[in-house]
Amino acid sequence: MRNRSGGGWFPLFCALLALTALGLVGSNVAVIAVRGFHSLPACLTQPEVRFALGLSVKSACISTALCFLLAIPTAYTLTRSVFPGRRAAEIVLELTMSLPYIVLGLSMLILFSSPAGKWLKEAGFPVVFHQNGVILAQLIVNLPFAVRLCSAAFQGADRKLECVAGLLGASPAQQFLTVLLPLSRNALISAVILVWSRALGEFGATLMLVGVTRMKTETLPGSIYLAVSTNNLDAALASAFLLLVISALSLTAANLLGRTGKQRSRYV
Template sequence: MKKHKIDLFTLFCYIITLFVLCFIGGIVCIIIFRGGYVFAEHLKDRETLFATWMSVKTALISSILCFFVAIPTGYVLTHLPVPFRGSVEAVLELTMTLPYIVIGLSLLILFSTPAGKALKSAGLPFVFHQNGIVMAQLAVNLPFAIKLAVMAFQGVNRKLEAVAGLLGASRFQQFRTIILPLCKNTLISSFILIWSRALGEFGATLMLVGVTRMKTETLPGNIYLNVSTNQIDGALASAFLLLILAAFSLFISHLVTRTDWRKQRYE
C-alpha cells in the first residue's frame, strides 16, 4: 500500500473534511438521539400516522408521474433533434435554482385562474387540497427527474442503438430492448432519490395547499405545526421518522447502484 506524505495542503483538506463530518454528523445525531428518545411514544399518535401516510402516498404518486414525464423528455433531449436546444434545457433546469416557495406561489396563481377553477369544477381541485401536495412535489422534482433521466440515457453506448437500427429495429424497439435494460438500475435508483426528495418537500406545498391538521398534513407539515405550537418532542419524532425513511431509501438506492456497477464490471 502506497504511503501518502502529509503536507500542509493535505492536512488542511483533512481538517475541513473532519469539520464537515462533525457538522453534518452533529445534525444527524441530534435527530437520532433526541428524536429516537421520544419516537416510541409518538409512533401511535393518530396525527403522526396520518402525516406519514399522506407523505408516503403523495410522494409515491408524484414520483411515478415525474418519471412518466421525465423518461420520454429525457429521450427527446438525448436522442432527437430539438430546436433551440440550449434554451429548452435552460427553461427545464431553471426551476432547479428557484426557491420552492416561489414555485408554490406560481402554482397558486396558476390554479387560481379560470382554467384552474374549471379543473376544480370538473372534480380536480388543487388549491388547499391533497391533490395540490402531489402537484407541488411534481413541480419541484420534475426538473431533477429529467436531469437524472438525461444522464442515464447519455451513458448508453450509441453504437448498440445504431446496430439495432441497421437490423431494422424501430426507435421504440431500440428504447425498449437496449436503452431501458441498460439504464434500468440507474432509473430505479433515481426514482428512489426523487421519492425521498418528495417526502421532505414543504415550501411549495405550504404555498399551494397550506398545512391543515388531518387534511393536508405531511411529515414536514407536522414538524412545522408542532414547532409552531411548541411541541418540540412531536416535531423531533416526525424528524426521526423522516430520517429513517431517508436512510432506508438511500440504502436501497446504493444497493441498486452497486449491483449495477458490479454487473458492468464483470460483463
C-alpha cells in the same frame, strides 16, 4: 515514484476542515437520531402523525409515478433527438431546479387560483388547499430533477448497441424498450428511489399551494412545522426521525443499485 515533499501542512489543513464539516453535519443528524428515536414510540400513537405519514407516502408514490411517466420520454427526447430549441428547453429545466421551492409554490398558487384553476375545481379536481395540490407540488418540484437523472442514465448507455439494433431492423420504439431501458434499468430505479425520497420531504411549494392543515393537508414536513409552532418538540423530532430513516434507507438502496450497475457495465 516517491513523494519527496513529505506530508506537509496542506493535507493536515484539509483534514481539519473535513472534520469540521463532518462535525457540523453529524451533530445535527445525531440530535435527530438520538432524541427522535426516544420520542418516536409515543408520537406514533397520535393520529396526526399517522395521518401525516400516510399522506406523505401516498402522495410521494403517486407524484413519483407521474414524474417518471413524464421524465422518461422527456429525457429520451433531449438525449436522442436534435430539434430547434433543445438547449432552451434544457435551460428552462435547469432554471426550475435552481429556483427556491417556495417561489415555485407561489407561482403554482397564482396559476391555480386563476380561472383555469377554478375550472379544474368545478370539473372535480381541486388543487389549492387540497391533497391534490400536495401531489402536484411534489410533481412540479421533482420533475426537472427526474429529467436530469433520466438524461444522465440514457447518456451513460452505449449508443452503439442501439445502432446495432437499428441495423437489424428494430424500430426506435423497439430500440428504446429492448435496448435502452434494460441498459439504464439500475440507474432509473435508483433515480426513482431518490425522487420518491425528495417528494417525501418536500415542503416549500406544498406550504404555499395547499398550506398545512391538521388531518387534511398535513405531510411529515408539515407535521414538523406545526409541532414546532406549538412548541411540541417531541412530535417534531419524531417526524424528523421518520424522515431521516426513510432518507437513509433510500440513499443506501440507490447507492447499492449504482454499484451494481457499474459492476455489470464492466462485463458488457
